[in-house]
Amino acid sequence: MKANCWMGRNTVEVQEVPDPRILNPRDAIVRITSSAICGSDLHLYDGYIPTMKKGDVLGHEFMGEVVEVGPRVSTLRVGDRVVVPFPIACGDCLACAHGMYSVCENSNPNAGLAEKLMGHAPAGIFGYSHMLGGYPGGQAQYARVPYADFGPIKIEDDLPDEQVLFLSDIFPTGWMGAEMCDIKPGDVIAVWGAGPVGQFAVASAYLLGAERVICIDRFPYRLDIAARAGAETLDYEEVDVLDALRDLTAGRGPDACIDAVGMEAHYPVPAIQAYDRAKQATRMETDRPYALREAILACRNGGTVSVIGVYGGLVDKFPMGSFMNRSLTMKTGQCHVQRYLEPLLNKIREGAIDPSFVISHHLPLEEAPRGYEMFKNKENHCNKVVLRPWA
Amino acid sequence: MSEKNHRTHERLATTLGWASLGLGVAQLAAPGAISRLSGLDDSPWAGKAIRLVGIRELLHAAALLGTRRPAPMTWTRVAGDAMDLTMLGRAMANRDGPRRRRVAAASAAVAGITLADMYTAMRANRPMPGAGPEPITNLRASITVNRPRQEVYRFWRSLENLPRFMIHLESVETIGGGYSHWKVRGPAHKVIEWDAEIVEDREEQLIAWRSIEGATVRNSGWVRFTDAPGGRGTEVRVRIDYEAPAGKLGLAFARLLGEHPEQQVRDDLRRFKQVMETGEVTRSEGSPEGTRAQRQLFQRPAQPVR
Ligand SMILES: NC(=O)c1ccc[n+]([C@@H]2O[C@H](COP(=O)([O-])OP(=O)(O)OC[C@H]3O[C@@H](n4cnc5c(N)ncnc54)[C@H](O)[C@@H]3O)[C@@H](O)[C@H]2O)c1
Ligand SMILES: [Zn+2]
Ligand SMILES: [Zn+2]
Numbered sequence: 001m002k003a004n005c006w007m008g009r010n011t012v013e014v015q016e017v018p019d020p021r022i023l024n025p026r027d028a029i030v031r032i033t034s035s036a037i038c039g040s041d042l043h044l045y046d047g048y049i050p051t052m053k054k055g056d057v058l059g060h061e062f063m064g065e066v067v068e069v070g071p072r073v074s075t076l077r078v079g080d081r082v083v084v085p086f087p088i089a090c091g092d093c094l095a096c097a098h099g100m101y102s103v104c105e106n107s108n109p110n111a112g113l114a115e116k117l118m119g120h121a122p123a124g125i126f127g128y129s130h131m132l133g134g135y136p137g138g139q140a141q142y143a144r145v146p147y148a149d150f151g152p153i154k155i156e157d158d159l160p161d162e163q164v165l166f167l168s169d170i171f172p173t174g175w176m177g178a179e180m181c182d183i184k185p186g187d188v189i190a191v192w193g194a195g196p197v198g199q200f201a202v203a204s205a206y207l208l209g210a211e212r213v214i215c216i217d218r219f220p221y222r223l224d225i226a227a228r229a230g231a232e233t234l235d236y237e238e239v240d241v242l243d244a245l246r247d248l249t250a251g252r253g254p255d256a257c258i259d260a261v262g263m264e265a266h267y268p269v270p271a272i273q274a275y276d277r278a279k280q281a282t283r284m285e286t287d288r289p290y291a292l293r294e295a296i297l298a299c300r301n302g303g304t305v306s307v308i309g310v311y312g313g314l315v316d317k318f319p320m321g322s323f324m325n326r327s328l329t330m331k332t333g334q335c336h337v338q339r340y341l342e343p344l345l346n347k348i349r350e351g352a353i354d355p356s357f358v359i360s361h362h363l364p365l366e367e368a369p370r371g372y373e374m375f376k377n378k379e380n381h382c383n384k385v386v387l388r389p390w391a
Numbered sequence: 392m393s394e395k396n397h398r399t400h401e402r403l404a405t406t407l408g409w410a411s412l413g414l415g416v417a418q419l420a421a422p423g424a425i426s427r428l429s430g431l432d433d434s435p436w437a438g439k440a441i442r443l444v445g446i447r448e449l450l451h452a453a454a455l456l457g458t459r460r461p462a463p464m465t466w467t468r469v470a471g472d473a474m475d476l477t478m479l480g481r482a483m484a485n486r487d488g489p490r491r492r493r494v495a496a497a498s499a500a501v502a503g504i505t506l507a508d509m510y511t512a513m514r515a516n517r518p519m520p521g522a523g524p525e526p527i528t529n530l531r532a533s534i535t536v537n538r539p540r541q542e543v544y545r546f547w548r549s550l551e552n553l554p555r556f557m558i559h560l561e562s563v564e565t566i567g568g569g570y571s572h573w574k575v576r577g578p579a580h581k582v583i584e585w586d587a588e589i590v591e592d593r594e595e596q597l598i599a600w601r602s603i604e605g606a607t608v609r610n611s612g613w614v615r616f617t618d619a620p621g622g623r624g625t626e627v628r629v630r631i632d633y634e635a636p637a638g639k640l641g642l643a644f645a646r647l648l649g650e651h652p653e654q655q656v657r658d659d660l661r662r663f664k665q666v667m668e669t670g671e672v673t674r675s676e677g678s679p680e681g682t683r684a685q686r687q688l689f690q691r692p693a694q695p696v697r
Contacts, residue, residue, distance in 0.1 A: 001695075003694070005692075005694070017694045017695060018694070018695040018696070018697045019695060020676075020695040021695065021696070023674045023676075023679065023696065024671045024672075024673075024674055025670070025671055026669070026670070026671060051690075053677070053690055053692045053693065054692065055692030055693075055694055056677075056692050056693040056694070057693055057694055057695075072670065072671075090665075090668065090669045090673075091669075092537065092668040092669050093537050093664075093668050093669075094535070094537045094623055094624065097537065105664070105668075106664065106665045106668055106669050106673055107673060108673070109673045109674060109675050109677075109678040109681050109682045109683075110675070110677065110678055110682070110687050110690070111661060111682065112654060112657070112658065112661075112682070112684060112687050113687045124673075124675060127693065130677050130687075130690045130693065133675045133677065133678075134675040134676060134677015134678050134690050134691070134693045135675045135676065135677070135693055136676050136693045136694055136695060137693070144676075144695070146673070146674075146675075147669070
């Protein structure tokens with residue numbers, strides 16, 4: 001089959017690789033109909049997540065049709081149309097029993113590797129480094145889905161791929177980002193990053209009852225999409241974000257701040273950008289946490305900082321004093337996608353939201369390398385790329 | 392060496408371990424930047440070499456951070472430092488101007504690190520007071536399994552089940568009267584076998600075994616089952632003692648357990664948990680055999696297995 005492979009920093013290549021086969025009785029094989037490129041893929045592409053290996057198949061946002069099931073899968077049949085959640089979860093461990101699917105205790109066969117870096121190991125994730133399992137991803141024509149009797153959700157309506165594909169990751173991720181803010185009537189929420197994840201966080205915050213949502217980025221075309229989802233927008237190259245937020249909230253600060261940027265944040269002052277880039281390059285810190293620093297400083301006393309942007313290792317100049325003395329709370333996590341599949345599918349069915357609003361490009365799988373480049377450099381108003389493996 | 396001094400050296404060794412982790416991750420992820428910083432960016436081989444050095448640093452980190460007495464492991468770092476200095480020395484000979492200055496700075500930094508490594512390693516190699524040779528190795532590991540204690544105990548007590556999660560075991564056969572026959576396949580298809588007896592069996596609490604007189608590899612161990620608090624399942628604790636004999640078989644056995652025997656017992660328990668909770672051993676294409684220390688260092692690419 002054809003698959004998009006990581007071939008080193010800033011290089012992906014569509015290659016011919018073997019078709020996947022069932023390795024375990026609870027596996028299924030899915031013929032992929034749609035597969036997206038995510039901001040997390042950019043962290044891998046840019047070489048900031050350790051333990052990638054040349055030839056690794058990328059991609060963790062995919063859906064398709066079941067073409068084979070293992071002997072212990074009784075909930076799915078050949079021909080079922082499914083969306084596959086990006087964290088691999090067994091459904092049986094204590095973490096899964098508590099709905100913490102992205103820290104499933106069984107799905108990462110390389111847990112020992114992750115423990116060395118993180119103390120304890122998170123779940124396995126499709127196409128997301130060897131530390132997170134060494135699973136091939138879904139930017140391919142087929143994928144093997146472990147614990148297929150537990151994770152994937154069947155789509156029985158005739159909703160098109162574009163509307164349900166993002167249940168695999170970014171819609172639930174944005175939703176969880178807003179949910180972690182514990183939104184109360186009158187709350188003002190600020191969202192750093194107007195990428196697809198930030199855009200879903202904006203939409204979700206409104207669905208969860210926020211009074212106002214403010215979104216921060218520097219790309220007008222992305223801020224426009226966030227504005228269409230209802231956000232007031234700030235261009236951080238035009239205004240001082242802390243001042244502007246203080247102003248917009250009459251001195252209180254936002255009740256909760258969502259970091260939807262992560263470890264590769266950009267900073268408008270070249271000297272500081274250079275400082276963190278140098279430290280990142282020499283691994284004195286692995287992550288550039290500007291958005292996170294700003295989110296902490298901006299948050300009102302006693303408020304919540306919700307971190308859905310991905311971090312890989314260590315950050316520097318973390319404003320712990322501000323965080324502690326002002327009674328802030330931080331909530332984080334790779335999304336526990338399985339938790340949100342049913343309720344969010346229902347929201348789509350009811351017409352409360354149409355997730356396809358984030359899509360800017362459809363490309364055949366062969367053009368994945370161009371898709372990555374465009375998405376990374378924010379060219380051609382690229383917002384979200386959907387790949388078609390059989391086009 | 393006093394106990395306090397000893398702890399200081401262990402701490403220094405652990406610090407060196409963290410430094411290795413940082414360097415290793417850097418060299419793997421950004422070989423370009425590292426080679427620029429150390430003045431090696433004009434060589435087409437620099438990237439590859441630095442990546443290799445990065446892997447070495449990660450191995451050091453694993454060795455230093457992953458053992459309770461890391462200081463002796465520091466010798467592996469001293470060897471690595473010597474390698475870096477040689478590489479940099481050779482590089483300096485062929486360069487001039489600012490590049491030569493950068494190579495010189497990198498060499499000075501590495502030389503400093505070498506001193507710290509040597510110091511730690513040499514202090515660590517002085518024998519601890521009263522510490523004689525250690526012929527018996529003991530390993531401990533524990534894990535929490537989200538299943539009732541009775542079920543967990545039963546599964547383990549049927550010794551035939553053990554090879555399902557103990558990767559080196561080929562088979563265990565119960566032969567009655569509390570006796571069993573164990574078979575392990577070592578390197579080069581060498582089969583190591585012994586008989587063992589259960590010396591204590593407390594229903595749902597503890598199983599203890601011991602190899603019987605005359606076994607090639609004298610070993611014993613116990614596994615203990617207790618309720619995890621608040622309905623969190625069962626806590627499983629294992630201890631294994633073995634005495635590897637001299638000679639070829641002993642060597643084969645030692646090689647089988649590899650450099651990180653403790654990690655291997657922990658991996659066995661992880662697979663035990665997987666089998667108990669999910670009914671299967673978790674496999675990825677990078678680790679098709681499932682959790683395994685050796686495989687974690689030498690991953691297949693994450694591509695379908697043919
Ligand atoms: N927690 C999860 O489960 C999960 C799931 C999916 C994605 N993510 C993460 O979410 C983040 C965003 O993903 P995406 O797909 O939207 O990526 P993206 O690259 O499309 O969007 C990131 C946006 O952040 C903006 N940005 C950069 N620096 C900024 C700054 N200092 N202040 C404000 N905005 C800034 C960029 O301009 C860009 O528009 C990534 O870190 C990704 O890894 C997390
Ligand atoms: Zn994603
Ligand atoms: Zn689980």
